[in-house]
């Protein structure tokens with residue numbers, strides 16, 4: 001058990017070192033909260049732009065990792081994770097996502113127990129080259145959380 005923990009720490013360490021803490025995370029509704037959860041930190045790796053509070057630049061053909069530390073206020077057994085390109089008018093779901101959020105979390109979620117949701121996102125060449133808000137939703141009934149952050153897709 002201790003050996004497994006040590007191995008986990010050694011493997012996890014590089015991503016911690018290179019992770020860039022995202023500061024420009026907002027609730028999905030203006031003036032709203034994130035839902036039935038409290039977001040502690042969102043990390044996008046790589047995103048050196050986060051240090052200057054600028055939108056993360058996602059280069060096509062690379063992978064970015066999104067990690068969200070949060071604490072749910074209610075429990076949930078199965079949780080769905082979905083990302084959308086969003087603006088004031090519409091939400092376009094990101095295609096071909098693995099929507100099983102429990103794949104990277106300790107499900108079931110328990111109230112007031114910290115969780116980290118991780119998603120490895122391949123930046124497809126098909127993504128339009130421009131600036132967007134990405135809206136991320138974690139849902140289960142009655143658990144739900146929604147947050148968004150700006151990104152810039154580049155070739």
Ligand SMILES: *[C@@H]1O[C@H](CO)[C@@H](O)[C@H](O)[C@H]1NC(C)=O
Pocket residue numbers: 061062063120122
């Ligand atoms: C991105 O991640 C996938 C696995 O999710 C892997 O197959 C692929 O090689 C990675 N691409 C790059 C550029 O690292």
